[in-house]
Amino acid sequence: MSVMYVLISISIFVAIIFLILFVKSVKNGQFDDGYTPSIRMLFEDEVKKQSKTNKNNNSN
Incomplete structure:
Protein backbone atom coordinates (compact mmCIF):
# COMPACT_ATOMS: atom_id res chain seq x y z
CA MET A 1 0.00 0.00 0.00
CA SER A 2 2.90 2.37 0.62
CA VAL A 3 3.96 1.91 -3.00
CA MET A 4 0.65 3.49 -4.04
CA TYR A 5 1.45 6.63 -2.06
CA VAL A 6 4.85 6.88 -3.70
CA LEU A 7 3.43 6.38 -7.19
CA ILE A 8 0.66 8.92 -6.65
CA SER A 9 3.17 11.44 -5.31
CA ILE A 10 5.45 10.95 -8.29
CA SER A 11 2.58 11.22 -10.78
CA ILE A 12 1.33 14.44 -9.20
CA PHE A 13 4.85 15.85 -9.26
CA VAL A 14 5.26 14.97 -12.96
CA ALA A 15 1.84 16.45 -13.78
CA ILE A 16 2.77 19.71 -12.06
CA VAL A 47 -15.26 32.18 -47.40
CA LYS A 48 -17.53 35.12 -48.23
CA LYS A 49 -18.83 33.39 -51.38
CA GLN A 50 -19.57 30.20 -49.46
CA SER A 51 -21.43 32.04 -46.71
CA LYS A 52 -23.55 33.94 -49.29
CA THR A 53 -24.34 30.68 -51.08
CA ASN A 54 -25.34 29.02 -47.81
CA LYS A 55 -27.60 31.96 -46.89
CA ASN A 56 -29.29 31.85 -50.30
CA ASN A 57 -29.86 28.10 -50.07
CA ASN A 58 -31.29 28.34 -46.57
CA SER A 59 -33.76 31.07 -47.49
CA ASN A 60 -35.27 29.02 -50.38
Missing part, protein backbone atom coordinates in the same frame (compact mmCIF):
# COMPACT_ATOMS: atom_id res chain seq x y z
CA ILE A 17 6.06 19.85 -13.98
CA PHE A 18 4.22 19.35 -17.30
CA LEU A 19 1.68 22.03 -16.36
CA ILE A 20 4.45 24.51 -15.52
CA LEU A 21 6.24 23.78 -18.80
CA PHE A 22 3.01 24.13 -20.77
CA VAL A 23 2.17 27.50 -19.20
CA LYS A 24 5.74 28.69 -19.79
CA SER A 25 5.63 27.69 -23.47
CA VAL A 26 2.26 29.41 -24.00
CA LYS A 27 3.58 32.62 -22.44
CA ASN A 28 6.66 32.50 -24.68
CA GLY A 29 4.48 32.23 -27.81
CA GLN A 30 5.31 28.65 -28.71
CA PHE A 31 1.77 28.00 -29.95
CA ASP A 32 1.25 31.28 -31.83
CA ASP A 33 0.36 30.86 -35.47
CA GLY A 34 2.60 33.07 -37.57
CA TYR A 35 1.72 31.58 -40.94
CA THR A 36 -2.08 31.64 -41.22
CA PRO A 37 -2.60 35.42 -40.80
CA SER A 38 -0.26 36.09 -43.71
CA ILE A 39 -2.29 33.94 -46.13
CA ARG A 40 -5.77 34.63 -44.74
CA MET A 41 -6.35 37.44 -47.27
CA LEU A 42 -5.85 34.96 -50.12
CA PHE A 43 -8.80 32.81 -49.02
CA GLU A 44 -11.10 35.51 -47.63
CA ASP A 45 -13.17 35.83 -50.84
CA GLU A 46 -13.90 32.10 -50.93
